[in-house]
Amino acid sequence: MPVGEWDAVLVGGGVMSATLAVLLAEVRPDWRIAVLERLDDAGQESSAGWNNAGTGHAGLCEFNYTPQRPDGTVDPAGAVRVAEQFAASLVFWGRLVERGVLGPPEAFVRSVPHVGLGQGTDGVAYLRARFEALRGHPLFADLEFSDDPGVLASWLPLVLAGRTDGEPVAATRAAQGTDVDYGVLTRRLLAALRERGGEVRLRTEVTSLRRRDGRWELAVRDRASGGRRRLRARWVFVGAGGGTLPLLQSARVPEVRRYGGFPISGRFLRTERPELVAAHRAKAYGSAAPGAPPISVPHLDLRVVDGRESLLFGPFAAFSPRFLTRGRRSDLARSVRLGNLPVLLASARDNRSLIAHLVRQVTAPPSTRMAALRRFVPTARDEDWTLVAAGQRVQVLKETGGRGTLVGFGTEVVTSAGGSLAGLLGASPGASTAVAAMLDVLAACFPAQADEWRPRLAGLVPPPTPEEVARARRVLGLAPVRPAVAP
Template sequence: MADYDVVLVGGGIMSATLGALLRHVRPDWSILVLERLDGLGLESSSAWNNAGTGHAGLCEFNYTPLRGDGSIDVSGAVGVGEQFQLSRHLWARLVERGTLGDPAGFIRTVPHYGFARGADGVAHLRLRHAALRGHPLFEGMEFTTDRDVMARWLPLMFAGRPGGGRLAVCRTRGGTDVDYGVLTRRLLASLERDGADVRTGHEVRALRRAGRSWLLRVRDLHGARDQRVRTPFVFLGAGGGTLPLLRSAGVTETRGYGGFPISGRFLRTADPGLVARHHAKVYSHAAPGAPPLSVPHLDTRVVDGRSYLMFGPFAAFSPRFLKHGRLGDLPRSVTPRNAGTLLGAARDHRDLLRYLVGQLAQTRSGRLRALRGFVPDARAGDWELVSAGQRVQVVKRVNGRGSIAGFGTEVVTSAHGGLAALLGASPGASASVAIMLDVLGRAFPGHLPAWEPALRDLVPGYGGALSGRPELLRDLVRSSGEILGLNDDLPGGGQ
């Protein structure tokens, strides 16, 4: 039996972030990190399994929905923008302290754009710009309907685009591209240097309560032998692998929960001529009936020092709960307690099911047509179809009915104490610091007052809405940008 003060299950950005926070406030605690795969940051945190967007509400329409009276609600954009700033603050502080290496290896400036088509889309984007441009998080946001300006900003999309139709673009120059896989590995390497035990190739097979502790049965996948680990606190940050572990632990709060797996694919190119003509992340509106995770976008990505463009996502289906999971994950997850919830959700989300069926039936030419909505002269031979990450959306009872409970993230804690888990997906990695600060508050309420000074030292924006402290916000945006090497300079032709 091995004893640890903290066990973090899953070697992704969430466990890495929580470990960094805990190491700072309690350097004397022993920490064990367990990852099933033979490497770290290889599931949802991998550069190829997410869009790499520093989700900050700069360009995503789903964060600024229209109300029934025609006005716009920007609270979602402001909220996720503040969450991303907390992440930037932590990364900058750790770079200052020399624990994350050169930040250019995991973050860089890539402008973010909203792209609207049709009269309704342009009106939405205009309202969005008017409502956000005066906020400290969105200063410098630019709106245009001028085709010549669009062609200068986004030559791959607009130079030579046929005329006709209402179009608009909104630009924020200070957006970012983030490689969360690299960031995860650097955070965990720093944690390991400070004494944490980080193990890959180890899978948690069972989890149960024993008195005031949790007991984990851990399989060494290479040694093919089981080990037992005891801890007063366990965090489940295993992505799609979290829900089965919660069931193993007997967490009553999630007893009736189900999971609905959603996977995705992207078109990708590394053609130098195309990459040179597009330095941006461009988001448009989701198709009618499509979930927020389906918002089409054309992104600059830099992975392992090489630049790519990615377009998508195109929904796919797999019964696996992880990209490297098992084909039996979904059927094994159905129980008498959640079967009715899952069936009810299927009945009440017919639009989503129709969307998924349509996506599964989509041909190569159909995907190319979608791409040409962004890149009119796109050629099939320049782009390859690649698989992206696997997400599991929580299905639970809402007002007595089975429902897919949004497409965000949800923190779950056990009534017995000593256990916290993360379910869901977007905005995920971008909000990792804010989410893990929430975990600390829920899991360690008795410790938090004593920890707050150290947390403010590590995350200067911690402790209240940044929007209510505009001068602090501007200062932190400026200082974190300088430390992380971020700037608003655009390649030639982008002015």
């Protein structure tokens, strides 16, 4: 095969492409596979340790997966779905660690209990109903509920300290929760790809994509030398995070003609003060403010990045017109086309509460952020916490039923040209569900190979039965799931 010809090119070196590349190399070891990344290293954008909250989203504590029905009961389906997706990720990582290709797992995943925090009479009633809806499911076997101040103080010393207002508080706790450094994981996965003969090209930016003579032609720029060249591939995946929509637009993919993108940056309050970190050994999620989007659910997280422990509280939305943290100021303006202008306008019209929320967050003085933190940590002192920037999300806007809607919750796999091109749009639940999302990409693009590939894929991602999950947790050094004693 001449130089520049590839069977598969994956654009972007984030956790999505890295996961997909390893899956693809497993089912097609004979393929020439390349991952192209514009930055100096992989896993530096949304997948970077500090650019996301590192939660292994498994529905254990996030209320946005479990809406309350009008009769007060809770629908558990969304939480069960994301729990199954995360279980697939755990099983995949476990198998790779067993094969000795991911290195020591403690560098990218560790046990950190996940706590759901209910505040106020309604918050506590909701949490109790949520607990009742989930407790019978095997993936939630260790979920515990308590409104006993003594128990709560042992689970959440920092959150309970200094509470004098008598507000009802309750919590659920799942010791099986995890904190994940998706940046380290990404680089480990790409190292595994290299060992299998795949190529990872850094400082290589894809500037456009074109379909030509039954192949995809990628124009690339070497960011070190400034040199330009072209690559050809039979199959392309665009996993470029915030860079995905512009590239699909450049490829004139009809499926995204009416899609728009709106960037929202995340910021967190962070502390490394040892007494505070020692008093909060959990990820505690609360309820989003009325009208606020699911991505704004407040949470106080124990994080471990580069071996250092800290607490993060947020996220707080901020605005930047860039689609990537290291993108261009012109990204938003350049994404506006005649085809998507009506959707952008309809989205502005139909998402007023979200826009109002954003404006409030962007213009909020520091005291507002500290007030939000004090809802979680009443004793929080200004001098202990610093505001830090996290990653950039591009919320996809599209038209659904005549309304401009925001693909705020859930990712969307777009395929085009008979499945020879796929792209991942949307931001949540994100990195946690990379394995499930990338298996969807393979299924959508290669339906004819499904039967042939199934056994190999099942060797790497076996169905996440309780036994498989227990095995993966053992291999990954995570706390075993101990069924909770009925209250």
